[in-house]
Amino acid sequence: MNLFRFRTIQSNIAAALALLIVILALVMGFSAYRLSTSAVQRTAQDFTAELIKQVNSNIQSYVNNMENISLLALNHRGLSGYLSGVNDDDAAVTDFLKTIMLSRKDIASIGVFGYNGRFVSDGGSGNLNPYVDVKEQSWYSEAKEGRGKVFISPSHVQPVFKEDYRWVVSLSREIRSPDNTKGLGILLVDLNFSVINDILNGIELGKRGYVYIIDRSGRVVYHPQQQLLYSNLKTEKIEEALALDNGSFITNEGGQSRIYTVQDSGFGWKIVGVSYVSELVNNKGEMQTSFFILGGISLVVALLLYFLLSRNLTRPIHQMQKHMSEVEKGNFDIQVPVDSTREIGMLDRAFNLMVVRIRELMAQVVKEQEFKRKSELNALQAQINPHFLYNTLDSIVWMAENDKSAEVVRMTSALARLFRASISKGSELVPVRNEVEHISNYLTIQKMRYRDKLDFCIDVDDAIKGNLTLKVLLQPLVENAIYHGIKNKYGTGTIRITGEREGETIVLRVNDNGVGMDEETRKSLLSPATDAKQGKGVGLMNVHERIRLYFGKIYGLTIDSEPDEGTTVTVKFPVLDKPAGSAESSGKERGS
Numbered sequence: 140m141n142l143f144r145f146r147t148i149q150s151n152i153a154a155a156l157a158l159l160i161v162i163l164a165l166v167m168g169f170s171a172y173r174l175s176t177s178a179v180q181r182t183a184q185d186f187t188a189e190l191i192k193q194v195n196s197n198i199q200s201y202v203n204n205m206e207n208i209s210l211l212a213l214n215h216r217g218l219s220g221y222l223s224g225v226n227d228d229d230a231a232v233t234d235f236l237k238t239i240m241l242s243r244k245d246i247a248s249i250g251v252f253g254y255n256g257r258f259v260s261d262g263g264s265g266n267l268n269p270y271v272d273v274k275e276q277s278w279y280s281e282a283k284e285g286r287g288k289v290f291i292s293p294s295h296v297q298p299v300f301k302e303d304y305r306w307v308v309s310l311s312r313e314i315r316s317p318d319n320t321k322g323l324g325i326l327l328v329d330l331n332f333s334v335i336n337d338i339l340n341g342i343e344l345g346k347r348g349y350v351y352i353i354d355r356s357g358r359v360v361y362h363p364q365q366q367l368l369y370s371n372l373k374t375e376k377i378e379e380a381l382a383l384d385n386g387s388f389i390t391n392e393g394g395q396s397r398i399y400t401v402q403d404s405g406f407g408w409k410i411v412g413v414s415y416v417s418e419l420v421n422n423k424g425e426m427q428t429s430f431f432i433l434g435g436i437s438l439v440v441a442l443l444l445y446f447l448l449s450r451n452l453t454r455p456i457h458q459m460q461k462h463m464s465e466v467e468k469g470n471f472d473i474q475v476p477v478d479s480t481r482e483i484g485m486l487d488r489a490f491n492l493m494v495v496r497i498r499e500l501m502a503q504v505v506k507e508q509e510f511k512r513k514s515e516l517n518a519l520q521a522q523i524n525p526h527f528l529y530n531t532l533d534s535i536v537w538m539a540e541n542d543k544s545a546e547v548v549r550m551t552s553a554l555a556r557l558f559r560a561s562i563s564k565g566s567e568l569v570p571v572r573n574e575v576e577h578i579s580n581y582l583t584i585q586k587m588r589y590r591d592k593l594d595f596c597i598d599v600d601d602a603i604k605g606n607l608t609l610k611v612l613l614q615p616l617v618e619n620a621i622y623h624g625i626k627n628k629y630g631t632g633t634i635r636i637t638g639e640r641e642g643e644t645i646v647l648r649v650n651d652n653g654v655g656m657d658e659e660t661r662k663s664l665l666s667p668a669t670d671a672k673q674g675k676g677v678g679l680m681n682v683h684e685r686i687r688l689y690f691g692k693i694y695g696l697t698i699d700s701e702p703d704e705g706t707t708v709t710v711k712f713p714v715l716d717k718p719a720g721s722a723e724s725s726g727k728e729r730g731s
Contacts, residue, residue: 187344188387191402191412194350197338199404201245205310205328206289208239212249212326213314222253222314222323229259236261245334247305248297251314252279253324260300268301282311282325291407293358294332294365306332308360335361348414355407357381380411389416455483459490471498509688528558534588550587553580567689568715571638571645572604578613578636585621593621594631599638603645607715609685615678616649616696616708624653624706640714644694647710655702664698679708686712 212218215235220226236249240261250260252273260266273279276299281290292309307329314323335352339361342350352360357377359368367373379388380401387400400412462475471494477487531554538547557580575597582595617634625632638647664679683696690712700706 187348187398187400187412187414188402190342190344191350191400191410194339194342194412195402195404195410198335198352198408198410199406201334201338202291202310202404202406204243205246205330208243208246209289209310209312209326209328211239212236212251213312218251219314219317219323221259222251222255222257223316224255229257232259233261245331247307247329247331248300248303248327249329250299250327251324252327254322255324257324266301266303268299271298273299278309278311278327279325282313283322285313286322287313287315287319289406291354293354293360294335297329299327305329308332308335332361339363342412344412344414348412350410350412351375353377353380353409353411355381355409360408375411375413380409455487459483459487462490466494466497471495471501528554531584531588534584538587546587550584553583553587556580557584567610568607569610570604571599571606571608574608574610574612575599575604575636575638577611578617581614581617582634585617589621589625591631593625593634595634595636597636599636599647600640603638603640603714606640606645608645608647608712609682609689612682612685612710613647613649615682616710619678620649620651620653620706620708624651624655626653628653643714644711645714648707649710650705650707652705655700655704655706657702661698661700665696682710686710 217231221232278292289312297307310328339350349363351362383401384403390397396416398414402410474491475487477484586593635650686695694712697709
């Protein structure tokens with residue numbers, strides 16, 4: 140086990156590099172496999188592309204022959220004369236169309252539909268289906284809009300002829316007058332669908348590959364599994380094929396990944412060849428098996444060497460990490476055993492010196508911060524009291540000017556009791572009853588100032604009134620409830636203060652039915668980043684930090700609020716023994 144225990148980190152890195160070579164060999168082997176597979180795949184794609192080009196050439200030749208037949212009909216003088224009304228010899232036109240039919244076995248039917256209502260076909264003029272409107276057929280409307288251009292339809296069943304429903308591809312074009320000034324009618328040549336089927340059935344693209352044809356609108360002209368497409372049992376990448384003029388793309392479907400090769404016919408059709416990637420590499424399974432066996436053996440050897448090497452290398456590091464976790468938790472009375480490895484040993488010694496220095500600095504910082512915090516709290520309290528005093532005296536002056544002497548006496552007495560409690564010297568801790576009396580005086584003054592706008596109720600359990608709490612604890616919470624909750628509320632606002640003991644914790648709650656606040660505002664009130672310039676939440680943060688400073692971080696404030704539902708601020712601090720000889724006061728006080 141000590142074979143791989145080196146004295147320096149450089150030696151350990153050298154061993155790690157040896158392992159890296161093994162890994163690189165595996166990567167190179169895998170890359171070679173991927174390159175071979177890609178080369179075979181590209182070759183197959185090129186072969187498929189050439190095959191599709193040949194198919195396209197055959198279909199173009201076939202369609203060109205059909206276009207030549209349509210040109211032959213267009214140039215027949217008897218046909219144009221019949222459609223324009225110059226002559227009524229439909230028999231001659233019928234014989235002409237029959238002659239064309241006899242020369243080409245791949246044509247299912249030929250028909251001419253005049254705009255003047257005349258109709259003639261290779262079977263005469265009386266074989267139209269009376270239940271089908273020819274003008275509603277797509278091949279008719281497309282040819283009419285094309286003004287002499289050839290339109291080739293997708294494969295379909297032709298319904299316009301009586302008792303003759305063949306599966307065909309229709310070639311149609313408008314017949315123009317000799318001077319090309321107006322249209323005379325539509326020429327329809329129905330091609331036997333079986334001819335296209337025969338051309339494409341002989342194409343083999345592996346065991347499962349096939350060829351299909353779509354038109355410029357994405358409609359399927361030919362597909363070897365056309366019925367499955369119509370019944371939605373099979374889907375094709377029609378949109379992707381339409382977006383590509385000539386070329387190929389690959390679908391990522393695991394074992395069913397396919398290569399689509401697209402060739403534009405030039406007359407509105409696209410021939411698409413589909414081949415399966417899994418069929419392109421015949422020995423793919425053997426290559427994968429060999430790769431995985433070699434990779435597995437290399438992986439086992441690499442893992443074994445890694446385990447032996449890393450165990451010796453990381454053990455002292457894990458030991459230091461464990462001690463660092465203890466320091467992170469606040470335990471600075473630890474020393475890391477110095478490791479024999481030179482670099483790790485130097486790191487251990489540096490860590491031990493750092494812990495000692497941090498311990499000394501922490502003690503110094505705690506004293507400085509505690510002194511600074513108390514100074515800041517005293518300064519903040521001194522800033523709050525004059526502002527409140529100014530508002531209260533202003534209210535007293537207003538009442539005196541309005542001859543409300545009884546209310547002046549009441550508010551002045553409450554103000555005197557309020558400031559006697561808040562500016563008293565001595566311990567920061569006072570009985571809960573003192574805090575209740577203090578906040579009662581404060582709310583009395585505020586109720587007189589706001590009149591019917593404010594009401595309050597104080598319901599604190601007598602059993603906790605002798606316990607100790609921080610001085611001036613509730614006033615900032617009530618002040619925040621008044622100025623930011625009730626002041627902006629329509630109608631009378633009510634502040635309810637309750638207190639009780641829950642186990643070894645005393646819980647005070649300040650509830651108001653004011654405007655409430657959203658979740659973002661609620662979270663920001665007890666955040667260290669509270670914006671003091673807005674004047675909102677500073678008092679709450681002050682109280683929260685005072686409680687945590689005196690009683691510990693598990694105590695403090697929590698805030699629950701919903702917009703238009705009001706706010707509840709919960710104060711928690713530990714149960715402290717009440718002073719000896721203290722008397723209990725009444726349990727409820729309500730604003731008049």
